[in-house]
Amino acid sequence: MDNQASTYSVKLYIYDLSKGLARQLSPMMLGKQLEGIWHTAIVVHGAEFFYGVQGIASCPPGGTLLGEPNAIVDLGNTEVNLDLFTEYLSSLGESTYRADSYQLFEHNCNSFSNEVAQFLTGRKIPSYITDLPSEVLSTPFGQALRPLIDSINIYPPGNNAMNGYYGQR
Secondary structure, three states, X not given: OOOOOOOEEEEEEEEEXXXXXXXXXXXXXXXXXXXXXXXXXXEEOOXXXXXXXXXXXXXXXXXXXXXXXXXXXEEEEEOOOHHHHHHHHHHHHHOOOOHHHOEOOOEOHHHHHHHHHHHHHOOOOOHHXXXXXXXXXXXXXXXXXXXXXXOOOOOOOOEOOOOOOOOOO
């Protein structure tokens, strides 16, 4: 048996949910410039994994209704094989990242991507993504909008939950 560990590429897919509107409207509405409203996902083992109100889900890379990502960040490589990764995601889906745990500002797709990135590579996702909620909430307009924003559910469609994710054989 080969004792050499295989490595797998890990990418962060970054999507702007506002499709450029945040860049245009944020100075007027928030008093500060935002480049986007970010949705992120981790791509590894031939699939894109993300978290939303439906729980942990997956799809082919770039396969959500959001289309192609605005940016792709290479997070490096992992030695975590598919079986171990599937077990890890299943555990997260039963605990920390259940569907009913989703919160747009505090516990969202970016929290998930950050945690999974650290598990796979030891690296965090860029802080401009994870710091966005506190930036928005630090403004009077963000505070006024919070009740409305908290009621919004985002569904980037993919294969439903971890009952056999896309690409599993």
